[in-house]
Amino acid sequence: MRKNIKNFILGALTFLFFLNILAWSAVFNLSQSKFLEVNFFYIGQGDSIFIETPNKEQILIDGGPDSTILEKLGKEMPFWDRSIDLVILTHPEHDHMAGLIEVLKRYKVDNILWTGVVRDTAEYREWLEVIENEGAEIKIARAGQRITLLNSNIDIFYPFESLEGQESKNSNNTSIVARLVFGENSFLFTGDAIKSVERKLIKAEINIDSDILKAGHHGSKTSSAKEFIEAVSPEIVVISVGKDNKFDHPHQETLDNVSGIKVLRTDLMGDIKIISDGIQLNYLQIFRQVL
Ligand SMILES: [Zn+2]
Known part of the structure; x- marks a missing residue:
């Protein structure tokens, strides 16, 4: 018994x-997932792109103009996940940098990639303070760098040389341009790079051909030259732009230059999630707020 x-x-x-x-x-x-997700958050007039790889590597490119990014991250990331592997600031302007300052105060960020361009604003000084306090590995971007992830990588195309310490009143033309490649799919992120930068990239014969193009500078006519759109030859163009913004972005000239291509606009669609399995792309429109 x-x-x-x-x-x-x-x-x-x-x-x-x-x-x-x-x-x-x-x-x-x-x-474990087999999908790469690229989220273009609707954060008003600005840029904020959150990438999650199939191996759950998390990358945030820009943070928009305010703390809206915290709500967006809160909905994309599980509540217990308080860390981000890599934060990229394309250029130190308010509509890209302000939200990142809030993110750095609340999340543990392991790596920060930015240009080191100098600006004379209180917000810029706060940026310097929070990145210094973060304890992250800080890298200054320049062409030729490759961020190697488990099943994907990000290549830096611009700036061609380190711009660390250079003063800039308007830093749009110093924006980091980078391409994410996952399997057969590719995404080109341009920050607010203007046409002169686009021309430099074409002239340098860099392979900018990509499936998805984040249009430069919120669809402004100062970016997205016809020859640049042709060189990238995207399947989808994403325009990250605020509703009824004072700049009248996106400009008609840009919309004309991308006519015939699928255009996704955050001001019309809210948050946009693009999903790739390395071969095919799909997109979802996520209504998280009444626009
Ligand atoms: Zn901008």
């Missing part, structure tokens, strides 16, 4: 043990 009880307990423990393994492997499978 006693032996029977012992066997029963042993059997039950073994059963529980395997049940535990099953439960953990289910959790593990859930955390």
Whole structure:
């Protein structure tokens, strides 16, 4: 009798043990995905792009003009996840940088990539302070750098040389231009790079051909030259722009230059999520707020 009880307990423990393994492997499978997600958040007039790789590497390019980014991240990331692998500031202007300052105050960021361009604003000084306090590895961007992720990589195309320490009144033309490649799919991020930068990239014969193009400078006519759009030859153009903004972005000239191409606009669609399995692209329009 006693032996029977012992066997029963042993059997039950073994059963529980395997049940535990099953439960953990289910959790593990859930955390693995075969999809790369690129979220173009609607944060008003500005840019903020959140990338999550199939291996759950998280990259945030720009943070928009205010703390709206915190709500957006809160909905994309699980509540217990308080860290971001890499933050990229394309250029130190308010509509890209202000939200990142809020993110750096609240999340643990492991790596920061930016240009080191100098500006004379209180917000810029706050940026310097928060990145210094973050304890992250800070890198200054220049062409030729490659950020190697597990199944994807990000190549830096611009600026051609380090701009660290250079003063700039309007830093749009110092924007980091980078391309993310995952399998057969590619995304070109341009910050607020203007036409002269676009021309330099074409002249340097850099392979800028990409499936998705984030149009430069919120669809302003100062970016998205016809020859640049032709060189990138995107399947989809994303314009990150605020509704009824004072600059009248996106300009008609830009919309004309991308006619015939699928255009996704955050002012009309809200948050936009593009999903890639490395071969095919799909996009979702996410209504998270009444625009
Ligand atoms: Zn901007």
